[in-house]
Amino acid sequence: MRRTTVATVLAAAALVLAAGCSSPDTGPQGQSAPSGPKASPSATSHARLPPAEGSVKVARTVTEDLKSPWGIAPLPEGGLLVGSRDDGSVLLVDAATGKKTAVGSVPGVDHQGEGGLLGLALSPSYASDHLLYAYFTTESDNRIARMIYDPQRPEGQQLGAPDTILRGIPKGNNHNGGRIAFGPDRMLYAGTGETGERGLAQDKKSLGGKILRMTPDGQPAYGNPEADSLVYSYGHRNVQGLAWDAENRLWAAEFGQDTWDELNLIEPGKNYGWPVVEGTGNKPGYVDPVAQWKTSQASPSGIAFADGSVWIASLKGERLWRVPLDGTKPLAEPEAFLTGQYGRLRTVLPAAGSGKLWLLTNNTDSRGRPKPGDDRILELDVT
Numbered sequence: 026m027r028r029t030t031v032a033t034v035l036a037a038a039a040l041v042l043a044a045g046c047s048s049p050d051t052g053p054q055g056q057s058a059p060s061g062p063k064a065s066p067s068a069t070s071h072a073r074l075p076p077a078e079g080s081v082k083v084a085r086t087v088t089e090d091l092k093s094p095w096g097i098a099p100l101p102e103g104g105l106l107v108g109s110r111d112d113g114s115v116l117l118v119d120a121a122t123g124k125k126t127a128v129g130s131v132p133g134v135d136h137q138g139e140g141g142l143l144g145l146a147l148s149p150s151y152a153s154d155h156l157l158y159a160y161f162t163t164e165s166d167n168r169i170a171r172m173i174y175d176p177q178r179p180e181g182q183q184l185g186a187p188d189t190i191l192r193g194i195p196k197g198n199n200h201n202g203g204r205i206a207f208g209p210d211r212m213l214y215a216g217t218g219e220t221g222e223r224g225l226a227q228d229k230k231s232l233g234g235k236i237l238r239m240t241p242d243g244q245p246a247y248g249n250p251e252a253d254s255l256v257y258s259y260g261h262r263n264v265q266g267l268a269w270d271a272e273n274r275l276w277a278a279e280f281g282q283d284t285w286d287e288l289n290l291i292e293p294g295k296n297y298g299w300p301v302v303e304g305t306g307n308k309p310g311y312v313d314p315v316a317q318w319k320t321s322q323a324s325p326s327g328i329a330f331a332d333g334s335v336w337i338a339s340l341k342g343e344r345l346w347r348v349p350l351d352g353t354k355p356l357a358e359p360e361a362f363l364t365g366q367y368g369r370l371r372t373v374l375p376a377a378g379s380g381k382l383w384l385l386t387n388n389t390d391s392r393g394r395p396k397p398g399d400d401r402i403l404e405l406d407v408t
Contacts, residue, residue: 075333075349077357080408087383087402088123091116093390094400095203096145097372097383098157105383105402106157106174110141110390113161115184117176118402120377128174129184135164140196143167143203148241149211156241157184160205160215167194167201169215169243190243191255195220195233200263200280204327209273212246213239214257216264216277223300226260234261234299236277236291250294260297260311266328266337274353276335278325279314286323287314288335290353316348316359326387327372332380332408338370340387345370347407367403369393382407 093111100106105118106128113134117126134142140162148156148171157174160167173185194202197220204216219225219234226234229251238246238257245255258277266278275291285304289297289312298311305313318325324341337346344364349356363370363384371387381404388399 073333074351074356076408077349079334079347079349079360079362080406081345081347081362082406083363084381084404084406086123086398087120087404088118088125089398089401091125091385091389091400091402093141094385094387094402095141095143095371096159096205097374097385097402098145098147099374099377099383100147101151103377106145106147107385107402108142108145108159110143111136113142115142115145115157117183127181128176129181131159131161131170131172131184131187133163133187134161136162138198138201140167140198140201143201144205144215146205146207146213149207150241158190158205158213159187160203162196162201165196166192167196167203167217168192169194169205169213171241190241191215191237191239193232195222195225195231197221202264204265204267206267207241208238208275209269210246211241213241213243214267214275215239216261216267218263219261219299223262226262226299227296227301229254229256229259232256234263235259236261236264236267236275238293248293257293258291258295258297260295260299260301262299262303265326268328268330268335270330270335270350271333272352276315276328276330278328278337280324281317281320283320285314285317286320286325288316288325288328288337288348289314315353316355318342318346318359322361326370327374327385329373329375329382331375331382336373336382336407338373338384340369340371340392343368343370345373345384345405367401368396368399376404380406380408 095110096108098106113131142161144160146158169191170187170189200218202217215237225231236258237255263280279287322342323339327338335348344361347360368388372385376383384403386400388395
C-alpha cells in the first residue's frame with residue numbers, strides 16, 4: 026500500500042500464459058535469454074482483438090473464510106495453494122469443492138505492517154521437482170525461498186524445509202512488494218518495494234524498488250541488463266502485479282503515492298521514474314505508464330492477462346479493472362467491474378478453462394472491513 030503521508034505461483038498462471046508461446050532463445054549454460062517486449066505496438070494486429078467493452082460474471086464462490094490471504098499457486102492437478110500473510114500458513118483449496126486442508130507453514134515469517142508471507146509460485150519444473158517458491162518478510166529482510174510440497178505427507182506437514190535462494194531485499198512497514206512469478210523464459214521474476222526509502226528505487230545496487238529477474242537458484246539470469254545483477258527494471262515504488270501477454274511481453278502494476286497508480290509495460294534496463302515521476306511525466310529517460318488511475322480508484326495488486334486484456338485487482342479501489350489491448354496500446358478506456366461488491370481485491374489469475382479468472386479478496390487484513398464469509402476466492406467468467 027502507499028504511505029499515508031497526506032491523510033495518514035503466479036507461477037502456474039505464467040505457465041498457462043506461456044503454453045501457447047514460442048520457445049525462448051537460450052544462452053550460456055542452458056539459461057534462457059529474455060524474450061523482452063516486442064518492438065511493434067501492433068504485434069497482435071493479425072489476431073482477433075478483444076472487445077472494447079468486456080463483461081464479468083461471478084460464476085461461483087470457490088471457497089470462503091480465508092484469513093489474510095495474499096499469494097496463490099495453482100497446482101496442475103487442480104488445487105490451489107493459498108498463503109496467509111499474517112501467520113505464514115499455507116492451505117490447499119480444492120478448486121472443485123472449496124475444501125481447505127492445511128499443508129504447513131513457512132518458518133521465519135515476520136508479519137509487520139504490509140510484510141509477511143506474500144507471493145507464491147510453482148517451479149516451472151514442478152512435475153519433476155515439486156518445488157513451491159515463496160516471497161516473505163523476516164525480522165531482517167524480505168527473501169525468497171523454495172521448499173518441496175509433498176501431498177503424500179501427513180496433513181499440515183506437506184511443506185519441506187525452506188531453501189533460501191535470495192536474501193537482502195529491503196523490508197519496511199510498507200512497500201515490501203512481494204509478487205513472484207516464473208516467466209515464459211522459465212526465469213523467476215520478483216516485484217519489490219522501496220520500503221518508503223524513495224532513493225532505493227533509483228539505486229541500481231539496491232534490490233528495493235525493482236523488478237528482479239533470476240534463475241530458479243536465485244542467481245542473475247543470463248541476458249539481464251547488467252551482468253551479475255538481478256535488476257531487470259528500476260525506478261519502481263511498490264510492484265505487486267506481474268503478468269505476461271500472448272507475445273511474451275511483461276506487464277506490471279505499481280502503487281502510486283497520492284496521485285497516480287500505474288500499469289507499465291516492462292522493458293529490460295528501463296527506468297520507470299519513481300520518485301522523480303509519478304504517472305505520466307513525459308520526461309526524457311523515464312518510461313511513462315500505459316494506463317494510470319487516481320489512487321482512490323485502484324491501489325493495484327495482482328494482475329493477469331486473459332483473452333487479450335490485462336485484468337487488475339484493486340485494493341483501495343475495491344474493483345477489478347480491465348484494460349483491453351491492441352499490441353502494447355490500450356484498445357479502449359480501462360473498464361471497472363465489481364466496484365464495491367467484494368471489498369479489497371488482492372490477487373487475480375487465469376483459472377482452468379478459457380475465459381475464466383480466479384479472484385482473491387483481501388478484507389481480513391488491517392485495512393479491510395470483513396463481511397461474513399471473508400476472505401474468499403471467486404471464479405469469474407470474463408470477456
